[in-house]
Amino acid sequence: MHNNKKKTIAVIFGGRSAEHDVSIITAHVPIIQSxxxxxxxxxxxxxxxxxxxxxxxxxxxxxxxxKQPDFEERTRRNKKLQLSFDNxxxxxxxxxxxxxxxxxxxxxxxxxxFGEDGSLSGLLRMANVPFVGCGLFxxxxxxxxxxxxxxxxxxxxxxxxYVWFTRNDWERNKSEWKEKIEKLQWPLFVKPVHLGSxxxxxxxxxxxxxxxxxxxxxxxxDKVLVEESVENLxxxxxxxxxxxxxxxxxxxxxxxxxxxxxxxDKYLLGGKKGSGVNSAYSEIPANIPPKLAHxxxxxxxxxxxxxxxxxxxxxxxxxxxxxxxxxxNEVNTLPGSLYHHNWKxxxxxxxxxxxxxxxxxxxRFANEQKLTRTFKSDILNKASGGKL
Amino acid sequence: xxxxxxxxxxxxxxRSLVYMLQASEYKIGDYFAWLRRVKDFGAVExxxxxxxxxxxxxxxGLGWLLWLAIIACGVLVVFTTFTMYGYALGxxxxxxSPFLLAYxxxxxxxxxxxxxxxxxxxxxxxxxxxxxxxxAVKIAVAGSFGKTSMREIIKAVLSExxxxxxxxxxxxxxxxxxxxxKTLKGDEEVLLFELGEYYPGDVRTLCNLVKxxxxxxxxxxxxxxxxxxxxxxxARTVFELADFLGEKPVYVNGESELARKNARAGHIVYDxxxxxxxxxxxxxxxxxxxTFTLAKGSEKMSLKSSLLxxxxxxxxxxxxxxxxxxxxxxEQIKTGIARTKPFDHRLEPKTDESGVITLNDSYNGNPDGVxxxxxxxxxxxxxxxxVTPGLVEMGARAEAVHREIGRELAAAEIEKVVLIKNSxxxxxxxxxxxxxxxxxxLWFDDAxxxxxxxxxxxxxxxxxxxxxxxxxxxx
Numbered sequence: 001m002h003n004n005k006k007k008t009i010a011v012i013f014g015g016r017s018a019e020h021d022v023s024i025i026t027a028h029v030p031i032i033q034s035x036x037x038x039x040x041x042x043x044x045x046x047x048x049x050x051x052x053x054x055x056x057x058x059x060x061x062x063x064x065x066x067k068q069p070d071f072e073e074r075t076r077r078n079k080k081l082q083l084s085f086d087n088x089x090x091x092x093x094x095x096x097x098x099x100x101x102x103x104x105x106x107x108x109x110x111x112x113x114f115g116e117d118g119s120l121s122g123l124l125r126m127a128n129v130p131f132v133g134c135g136l137f138x139x140x141x142x143x144x145x146x147x148x149x150x151x152x153x154x155x156x157x158x159x160x161x162y163v164w165f166t167r168n169d170w171e172r173n174k175s176e177w178k179e180k181i182e183k184l185q186w187p188l189f190v191k192p193v194h195l196g197s198x199x200x201x202x203x204x205x206x207x208x209x210x211x212x213x214x215x216x217x218x219x220x221x222d223k224v225l226v227e228e229s230v231e232n233l234x235x236x237x238x239x240x241x242x243x244x245x246x247x248x249x250x251x252x253x254x255x256x257x258x259x260x261x262x263x264x265d266k267y268l269l270g271g272k273k274g275s276g277v278n279s280a281y282s283e284i285p286a287n288i289p290p291k292l293a294h295x296x297x298x299x300x301x302x303x304x305x306x307x308x309x310x311x312x313x314x315x316x317x318x319x320x321x322x323x324x325x326x327x328x329n330e331v332n333t334l335p336g337s338l339y340h341h342n343w344k345x346x347x348x349x350x351x352x353x354x355x356x357x358x359x360x361x362x363x364r365f366a367n368e369q370k371l372t373r374t375f376k377s378d379i380l381n382k383a384s385g386g387k388l
Numbered sequence: 389x390x391x392x393x394x395x396x397x398x399x400x401x402x403r404s405l406v407y408m409l410q411a412s413e414y415k416i417g418d419y420f421a422w423l424r425r426v427k428d429f430g431a432v433e434x435x436x437x438x439x440x441x442x443x444x445x446x447x448x449g450l451g452w453l454l455w456l457a458i459i460a461c462g463v464l465v466v467f468t469t470f471t472m473y474g475y476a477l478g479x480x481x482x483x484x485s486p487f488l489l490a491y492x493x494x495x496x497x498x499x500x501x502x503x504x505x506x507x508x509x510x511x512x513x514x515x516x517x518x519x520x521x522x523x524a525v526k527i528a529v530a531g532s533f534g535k536t537s538m539r540e541i542i543k544a545v546l547s548e549x550x551x552x553x554x555x556x557x558x559x560x561x562x563x564x565x566x567x568x569x570k571t572l573k574g575d576e577e578v579l580l581f582e583l584g585e586y587y588p589g590d591v592r593t594l595c596n597l598v599k600x601x602x603x604x605x606x607x608x609x610x611x612x613x614x615x616x617x618x619x620x621x622x623a624r625t626v627f628e629l630a631d632f633l634g635e636k637p638v639y640v641n642g643e644s645e646l647a648r649k650n651a652r653a654g655h656i657v658y659d660x661x662x663x664x665x666x667x668x669x670x671x672x673x674x675x676x677x678x679t680f681t682l683a684k685g686s687e688k689m690s691l692k693s694s695l696l697x698x699x700x701x702x703x704x705x706x707x708x709x710x711x712x713x714x715x716x717x718x719e720q721i722k723t724g725i726a727r728t729k730p731f732d733h734r735l736e737p738k739t740d741e742s743g744v745i746t747l748n749d750s751y752n753g754n755p756d757g758v759x760x761x762x763x764x765x766x767x768x769x770x771x772x773x774x775v776t777p778g779l780v781e782m783g784a785r786a787e788a789v790h791r792e793i794g795r796e797l798a799a800a801e802i803e804k805v806v807l808i809k810n811s812x813x814x815x816x817x818x819x820x821x822x823x824x825x826x827x828x829x830l831w832f833d834d835a836x837x838x839x840x841x842x843x844x845x846x847x848x849x850x851x852x853x854x855x856x857x858x859x860x861x862x863x
Contacts, residue, residue: 030844037841039831343847344742350844 009041009358010091010103012120014048017112018199018220022336027109028063030340030350035107035358036061038351044101046081046091048110054081056093089129105358106131109334113194116334117143130365132357133311134333141307142331145193146225148307152328155306157299160318160327161185162227164193167218181210187229190214192221203229232321235329236286238300239314239339241353243360246304249342251296253286284345292319295326303328311360314339395429396486402451404429405493407438409447414501416494423490435835435857447500451493458485458492508563515566516597524553524576525714526598530583530591530629531606531641532622533754535560538606538703539582540731541695545707545724549716550577560584562597578714585625586615595632602637603629604706605651607644611754613783623650630655637713639663639706643699644756656709660701663709673698673764675737675745675851682708689718694729696737696747699760704728733857735761743848745770753779753856755789759796761853766800768851773804775842776855777835778812787815794819803827804845808835 013027014020027045035041045060055078059065068074079094089106093099106129108120118140124131134142141147146164153159163180170177181188187205190213200220202213210226217224239249286293300315307313314335318327338357340350348356395401408426412418426432438444462481465474481488519526529538536558546552553576555568560582572579583594608623616622627650630638640651642659651657662668662682669688671680677694680701693704707728708721716724730736733751740746749761758779765772774797782789794816797805804827805820807813817829830845832838835857842852 033840034844037844341742344744345848347847347849349847349850351841352847 006040006042007104008044008101009035009105009107010044010046011107011109012046013109015110015115016050016052017115018195019111020050023109023111024066026337029337031107031109031354032061034350034354038355044103049075056081056091085127089127103129105361108133111334130361132361134309134313138307138309139333142333143194145191145330148331152303152306157302158327160228160230162225164225167222170214181226185228189227189229190217191225192217193223193225194221230318230320230327234288234319234321236296236319237314237316238296239335239342240300240304241312243310243364246301248297249339250285250346251293252342253283255281255283284342292324299326299328303331307331310364311357312338392427401429401486402448402455403438404432405490406444406448406451407433410438410444414497419494450496454492454496455485455489458488511566512562512597515569518569519598524579526579526600527602528581528583528598528600528629529604529606530626532609532611532626533757534606535582537731537734538604539580541703541707541728542710543580544727545711545721546578548720548724551575552578552580554580562593565597583629586612588621588625591625591628595629603633604639605629605641605647607641607756608646609754609756610782610785610789612781613785614781619646641702643702658702658706660698663705666705666709668701668705671698671701689722691722691725693725696730696735697760697764744846745851747851747853750854750857758793758855762796762800765802765853770849770851771803773806773850773852774802774855775806775838775852777808777810778816779856786812790815791819791822795823798823798825804830806830806838808832808838
C-alpha cells in the first residue's frame, strides 16, 4: 500500500461564460473523478460562479453538489476565496483560522470566455504555476474563429471562404458588408466568433435570414463570422494530446440529428445517455476513406503546431464528401469532457488521460523555467536625463 | 472515538441493530460476533440497506419499545427515589440503554423464535407430506459451492423434455423449500432442490424433507469454514446427501479434491474430462461461451453453452448425463445446453458503451470457483483487471487461501489487481509477491470507491472481473 506524498492539484471550473454548466461537467467527468481515482493527488475544487466570484469547498469535488436545486444559493452563502500569486498559486479559504492551500499544478476546466480564451492561462502564467492545457497565445487565437482561420490559412491550410466584421463595422456600414457577403456562395453560416458549443450559430439561405442571424450573433458577441457552408457535408473532429510529440485520438464523426450539430446535440441529449458528451451520436472512428482519414490526421497535427497548442486540443474539420475536400473549421483548446469517450476507444483510460495531461503541464513548465526572462542592464543608470 | 460512542445514541441505532440481525439471518451467534466488532453504528449499513420485511419491521418496533422501556425504567428510578444513589442509578440505566438494548433485542428475538418454531415445524411437516405424495423425480444438489449454477444448468437441460420445477433464488433451507412446495401444481415431472449447509446435520434434515432420488455433490471447500471448523466436518455434512441416497445415483464433482476423495464406489464422478462412460473431446472456452463434444462409443453430441470457463464443462456434462439417463434425446440435450447462460453475478459478461467488458462474478466467493475463474482469465488475450475484497468465512485457512489466489493471479499474469483494504487482501498481495507478480496492484478503501474509479481506469477491450462481494457483516 503506497503512501507517497500527494501533489495538490487545483481544478478550476464554472466561470462567466455561456458554457458555465458544461464546464462543471468536464471538471468532474472525467477530470476530478479520475484525479481522485489515481490516489496520487489532493484535489482542490475551485468554482467560479456566474457572477465571477471564486469559491472552494471540499464538497465541490462531488458533482452531486452542483445538482442540488439550491446550489447557487448555498454557494453564495460561502465566503469568497482569496488568491495569492506570491511565488506560486495559493488559495486562501477564509474562516477561523483561514486555510492556505498551495497548488502544485492547476487544471483549468473552463470553456468559453474568460476560461478557454487565454484569460485564465494568462493569470496562471503570471502566478508561475504549471497548468494543464494550451497556453495564453494558442487559447486566445483558437477562441476567435476568424483569427484561427487567418492564422492557419497563412500556413496554407484549407479553410472555407469567409467574411468577418465587428458590431461597429456592421452598424456603420451594413450595406458594404452585405455586399461582401453576397459574393460568398450561399447558403451561409453566421457565427459569433468567440462562442463555443455551437451557441447562436445559424444557417441562412436568404438576405432577410442573414440580417436576423447577424443580429442574434451580435447579441452574444461583438465580432461575427459569415462563411460558406460545405455541401455534402461530413463533419469530423480529432482530439490531439501532447507538447512536442503528438498523440492522436480517433477521428470522430458526430452523427447529427438536426441540420447541424448544436448545443443540445453536444451536451443535453448526449448527457441523457450518461456519458456527458455526445458519444451516443458519434461514429468512432469516423467511417471515411483511409486517404481522407490520413489527411485529417496530418492537417490536425499541422494546425496544432501552427497555433502552438500544448497539452490537449480538438480540431474540427468540414469535409465535402462528394469532392473529398477537407477544410479546417475551428480549434477547441478544452474539448468538452476532454473527449474521454474517444480517448478510451483508442486505449487511453481517463486516468491515463488526466495523468498524461498533468505530466505534459509539468514538462512545459520545466522547459519554460529554463528560459532566460530577465537580465542585468545599466539602462536605469543612463535614464537620468536626455535621450536613452 | 466520540463519533463512535455517539453513534449508539442516535435514533438510527435501533435500525442498525435490526439490520445487523437481518443480515446475519437472525442467527444470534453471528449477530453477537458482529456486534463485538462494530465501532461506528452509523456506518453498518454500507453495502446494503435494511430490507423492510414484516419480520424486520416487527423487530424494529420491538426494539423501539424496548429502548423506550429501558429509558423509562431509568427515569422511574430517579422519580421514585429522589436520592443521590437514585439519580446515579437512573443516569447509568439511561446511559447504558444502547448496550442493554443490543443484547435485550436478541433475547426478545429468541422469544419470537420460540413462538415461530412450532409454526415453522407445522409448515415443514405439511411440505414433507406433500412431497412424499408427489410423483416427480426429485434431484437434490449439495456442496460448498456451485449449487445454484448446477441447479440452473440441470433445469435448463431437463426442461427440454420434462416439466421441471425448482425453488427460486437460493431457497435452500427447510422453510424456503416448504414455501416453494406450496406453489407446486402436482403435474411436475422433475423437482430440483438445492440443499443449503450452514451447520452439521443441515443436509440430512433437508434430505428427510425432500427424499431425493438423484443426488449431485458439487464440491467441498472452505466455504462457511468458520462455522464448520474443519474441512472434514464440511465434507461429512455435504456427503449426508450420499448417506441418504445409498445405492441411488450420486454424481460427484471430481474437480473438487475433497469431494473426489470422499466419493464412494458406485458414485459417478464428473469433471471436464467427462462422466462415467461419457468422454469430453476438444473443449474450448472464450468470451462468447464454451464448446465441447460429449462422446460415448459412436454416439457424439456437439455442445455449446454461453457459460464461460472450462470449469463449467463438468457440470454441463453431469446435466447432460442425467438428462440422458432420464430419456432425453441428444437433440433435446443439445438445445438444453445451448440454453444455459451465465446467471446473475456469476461470471456474467456485460459490455458497456465504451467497449469495456465486465465479468460480474460477485456471487462467487469460494476458492475453487476463484481458481477456475482465474484460469479462464488466463486464457483471454485482453488487458485484465481483477477486482476483489477477498473471500469471507475462510477461518484459519484465510491466509493460505488468499496467498494462493495471489500466486494464481501472478501466474495468470493478470495486468491489474484491484484490492479492497481489509483483513485478508494483504495476504493476496503477499501471494502476488510470492509469485513475482509484474503487474500493478491498486488499493481502494472500499469497494464503492473502486467501482467509482474503474470506469476511469479502463479502455475499450479491457476485461474487468468483479470477484466476490464483501457483505457488511465482514467489514
